[in-house]
Amino acid sequence: MIADRPEIRLYNTLTKSKEIFTPLDEANVRMYVCGPTVYDYAHIGNARPAIVFDVLFRLLRHVYGDDHVTYVRNITDVDDKITARARRDYPGVPLNQAIHDVTQTTEKQYKHDMSALGCLDPSVEPRATENIGEMIAMIDGLVKGGHAYAKDGHVLFDVRSFISDGELEYGKLARRSLDDMIAGARVEVAPYKRDPMDFVLWKPSTDDEPGWESPWGRGRPGWHIECSAMSARYLGETFDIHGGGIDLSFPHHENELAQSRCANHTEIMAQVWMHNGFLNVEGEKMSKSLGNFITVHELLETDTFGGRTWPGDVLRLAVLMTNYREPIDFSIARLNEAEAMLQKWKTRILEGGLKFDGSTAAVEAGAGPCSKLIAALANDLNMPGALAELHRHAREEGLHHAQRLYGSLQLLGLADEASMKAFVAAEAEAMEDVDQTGVATRIDERLKAIANKDFATADAIREDLLTQNVQLMDYKDPETGERRTKWEIRK
Ligand code: AMP
Ligand code: ZN
DSSP, X not given: OOSSOOOOXXXXXXXXXXXXXXXXXXXXXXXXXXXXXXXXXXXXXXXXXXXXXXXXXXXXXXXXXXXXXXXXXXXXXXXXXXXXXHHHHSTTSOHHHHHHHHHHHHHHHHHHHHHHXXXXXXXXXXXXXXXXXXXXXXXXXXXXXXXXXXXXXXXXXXXXXXXXXXXXXXXXXXXXXXXXXXXXXXXXXXXXXXXTTOEEEXXXXXXXXXXXXXXXXXXXXXXXXXXXXXXXXXXXXSEEEEEEEGGGIIIIIHHHHHHHHHHHTOSOSEEEEEXXXXXXXXXXXXXXXXXXXXXXXXXXXXXXXXXXXXOHHHHHHHHXXXXXXXXXXXXXXXXXXXXXXXXXXXXXXXXXXXXXXSSOSHHHHTOSOOHHHHHHXXXXXXXXXXXXXXXXXXXXXXXXXXXXXXXXXXXXXXXXXXXXXXXXXXXXHHHHTSOHHHXXXXXXXXXXXXXXXXXXXXXXXXXXXXXXXXXXXXXXOTTTOOEEEEEEEOO
């Protein structure tokens, strides 16, 4: 925890305004983020909430102390998409075994990918199937409290029962009236529903579908109730921050909020509802159903995108370069830009005198991010402001700025000792491949050519060296004013 706590302000979808954040309990700041449905690799759009809320998690840990923040991200391991995938990919295998394989494999891939993207493990990653008892109990309470009804093996939430002070509460997060919702949404008009907007809490399963015994017969939970049950179990009936992608704000979060408040008889579910914007490809949301998605796995391990693999920190920065509420247009140009930035920052950290060979205590001595970076993040995760701070330290000379730069990148999950060591090693390896005396000779030849105004030859030498990844940089000798040339390996 830091002594001089910055004021954190967060944009709350519920109030449509940026508010000062005051945790319900400073000793335990609590955040819930809707996690993946595990049937396929996560695409880079799915990674956006994981990365964005990881930055918020890191900020909260920095401000309130590592042991005073609880971050829950669930794993949805029961869903019709999972069942369909298991049937498709494991013909002939008993369905429950196939489902187990699909969910276990996908969950492992997800965790691997998110950690490659620099995301810390959440404090708890509960699986839906391990919380069915909690869901049944919550649904039972809703039925008994007059907020839900059972019909034909289904249990539905009665949206019109969610009233406070004589006013209908359902729709307040989405800011839509029931009539607008009905007109706008393609809601399933089922015979067992009282109102078209009533949504499923529990549904019956056929014998071969996954199912659990319940007061309403053998069945399985709807998606929304999962998050209400798991957040209550691991964070309590009310907590601080609830996050996810903007597509989840309606109906998923509206429904979670309705269920939780009605079941727990509370005024709020979460204090702040936060939503990240979409990651788009050519103007369209990246999504599995549109088929325009690139998985994190492909980006990390294959040459599907741009003919090469991309390091996790480059992907992470490419996502963080844009304010979290704005849309991102995902492109190769964006990745190149992120990569160049990271390389420059790492180079500046080394030039500033930080060593990563265990020989000095400079790294520890420099621990800690720059306070202006923290102030930028505390302002609703203002990443463009944070990047400006990083650029400012990269422009300045000296150890202090190198330390601040490194400390700030560490906080953002963009650099650590291991990645800096790998960077040093890669630089050394690239240098080994270069004939350094040869380069010095060519530089002399080029400087002579320039002196003779033979610019064609000078340019040809520059181009030739570039093909060997040697990048020349001219500068003026500060004392004599003469033209000099230095070089580095182009990455
Ligand atoms: P899903 O597995 O589809 O439920 O999505 C998991 C998380 O990723 C949710 O928080 C979604 O809101 C989020 N998400 C899905 N697609 C995108 C996208 N293209 N851009 C940003 N976030 C997304
Ligand atoms: Zn959820």
